[in-house]
Structures are given as structure tokens and as C-alpha cells.
Amino acid sequence: MNIVGEELEKKGYEFIAINSQLGKHPQFVCIDQSNQRYFVIVKAIAYPDNPHNYDMIWMESFKKHAREQEAKVFYAGVGLQNAENPNKPVQLNEEYILEYAGLQTIETYLN
Numbered sequence: 001m002n003i004v005g006e007e008l009e010k011k012g013y014e015f016i017a018i019n020s021q022l023g024k025h026p027q028f029v030c031i032d033q034s035n036q037r038y039f040v041i042v043k044a045i046a047y048p049d050n051p052h053n054y055d056m057i058w059m060e061s062f063k064k065h066a067r068e069q070e071a072k073v074f075y076a077g078v079g080l081q082n083a084e085n086p087n088k089p090v091q092l093n094e095e096y097i098l099e100y101a102g103l104q105t106i107e108t109y110l111n
Contacts, residue, residue, distance in 0.1 A: 001027055003100055004042050004076040013038065025062060029071075037071040040103070044078045047086050051077030051099055063108045073106040 013030035026039035045051040079099030082088045090096045
């Protein structure tokens with residue numbers, strides 16, 4: 001979540017709420033300079049799964065929630081892999097490989 005939070009800060013977003021509880025979404029609620037609200041979903045994905053893919057059915061229900069709150073949605077998929085052995089999980093204080101392509105805008109009024 002740190003890499004996503006740092007990107008949001010650099011882009012000038014102001015944090016309204018931060019939720020670091022696993023499985024709770026959104027992780028960040030922010031506003032931009034024009035007071036537009038954003039929900040940011042962060043998903044940490046272990047190798048070999050693709051961090052840029054997400055559950056489309058679940059996302060539709062989340063997009064509905066965002067529309068009701070007049071919020072826009074960002075998705076941030078973060079891929080993590082153990083640097084020494086890709087078949088082992090990432091452990092705290094061990095080297096890892098990061099796959100992060102930045103914030104993806106999710107259109108709330110499509111579909």
C-alpha cells in the first residue's frame with residue numbers, strides 16, 4: 001500500500017480515509033484539488049497471478065457504490081514475488097520483486 005499512497009501524495013491527492021485492513025475496500029479515500037472524491041482499491045497479488053487483472057463482477061458492485069457516493073475509482077494492482085525463489089511467498093524483511101504499473105482509472109458509468 002505504501003507505493004500507492006506515495007504516488008497519490010506526489011499527484012497532490014489529499015487523504016480523507018486510509019483503511020489498511022486486508023479485504024476491506026477502498027484502501028484510500030482521497031480528494032483532488034477540485035474536491036472530487038476518489039476511491040482507491042489496492043490489491044496485492046502474489047506471483048504468478050497478474051496484478052493488473054481484477055474480478056469484473058465484484059468491480060461492478062464497487063462501481064455502483066462509487067456512483068452512489070459521487071466518487072471516481074482507481075485500481076492499483078501490486079504484484080509481489082519472492083526474489084530468491086518465485087515459488088515461495090514474500091516474507092517481511094526479505095527481498096522481493098515488485099510489479100506495479102500505476103493507478104488504473106476505472107470508468108464507473110460503463111457496462
